[in-house]
Amino acid sequence: MLLKKVNIKEKLSKIIKEEDQTRYLSELYKILDEDSKSREKIGETLKSKNSSMENSFSLNLLETNRIYHVAEIKKICVDYRLRFLASNYFKGEIPAEAIAEIKRIEKSHATELQGFKILAPSKLFKLEDKDDPILFAPIGNNYYYLIHKWGGDLHPLRKLLMWPFKNIVNLTCLVLALSYLVALLVPDGLFSKNSSNAQFFIIFFFIFKCSASIVIFYGFSLGKNFSHAIWNSKYFNA
Numbered sequence: 285m286l287l288k289k290v291n292i293k294e295k296l297s298k299i300i301k302e303e304d305q306t307r308y309l310s311e312l313y314k315i316l317d318e319d320s321k322s323r324e325k326i327g328e329t330l331k332s333k334n335s336s337m338e339n340s341f342s343l344n345l346l347e348t349n350r351i352y353h354v355a356e357i358k359k360i361c362v363d364y365r366l367r368f369l370a371s372n373y374f375k376g377e378i379p380a381e382a383i384a385e386i387k388r389i390e391k392s393h394a395t396e397l398q399g400f401k402i403l404a405p406s407k408l409f410k411l412e413d414k415d416d417p418i419l420f421a422p423i424g425n426n427y428y429y430l431i432h433k434w435g436g437d438l439h440p441l442r443k444l445l446m447w448p449f450k451n452i453v454n455l456t457c458l459v460l461a462l463s464y465l466v467a468l469l470v471p472d473g474l475f476s477k478n479s480s481n482a483q484f485f486i487i488f489f490f491i492f493k494c495s496a497s498i499v500i501f502y503g504f505s506l507g508k509n510f511s512h513a514i515w516n517s518k519y520f521n522a
Contacts, residue, residue, distance in 0.1 A: 326383050329398060330371045336399030338424030345392055350430040352420070357403060357428065361515035364438060365446040368515055371400035373409050374417065382419050382432035389421075389431065397421045401428065405438075406514070450511050459499060463492035 357368050371378075390397055402408075404417035417435055420428040448458040467488035502508070 322387060323380075323383050326386050327378070329396075330374075330378055330383075330400055333370070333372050334398050334400070337422050339397050339399065339421055339429075340393070340395045341423055341429065342393045346423075346429065351423065352428050352430065354426040354428065357420075358515055361403065362450055362511040363443050363446070365406070365442075365449055365511045366403055366515065367406050367409060368401055368403045368420075369409055371402050371419065374402045374404070376404075376408050376417060378419070379432075379434045382434060385432045386419075386421075397431075400431070446511065449508075452510065455499065455510075459495050460492060463488055463495050466491050466495075 360366065361368050386397055399422045401420045401422070402417050403420065408417055418433045419431040421431055423429050448455045467484060470487050
């Protein structure tokens with residue numbers, strides 16, 4: 285005679301009495317309700333204005349590779365033309381994974397985190413985008429703790445593409461280089477029968493002046509500024 289295999293689930297069901305099932309369901313609903321309220325509270329904290337500059341972390345639980353000084357964050361912002369602003373200015377959607385990570389850290393450190401900041405491209409503070417935001421919480425003394433990163437990575441050439449916008453020297457060098465290349469493309473004898481160095485530099489200066497005028501007009505008309513001036517600015521036309 286073959287022995288019937290044991291169904292553990294059925295055995296458990298027989299052990300648990302009906303009143304116990306009711307009690308377990310009640311406890312489960314309570315846990316889920318508390319979890320939902322906790323997530324809602326964190327979401328409200330992320331979207332509310334909060335000027336807190338430090339949190340009560342347990343220092344022995346902090347991961348050193350997730351601690352950054354504001355100077356290091358500023359350098360990344362300037363190099364890649366990003367902004368580092370309070371989370372209430374963030375217009376994108378903060379994923380459930382980030383909220384879950386906040387809950388985990390709050391539980392392990394026995395604290396409620398505040399003063400969240402997000403490092404992201406400027407567009408993410410106005411509309412949704414696909415680039416990578418990073419959520420930070422302040423530790424104190426201008427140090428920040430990386431909570432969660434989501435979204436896609438930045439384009440590998442973004443740092444190079446944003447190089448001209450770091451400062452006026454970089455932008456002037458770019459305009460000079462482009463003007464020189466355009467001047468080289470002007471055919472010899474276009475303006476006179478005999479080409480000369482003086483003629484080339486006149487053409488080069490003319491192209492540079494036109495290019496610089498366009499750049500200045502674009503910058504002023506759209507309220508643009510260099511990366512070192514906008515990295516922590518909450519204003520659109522900074």
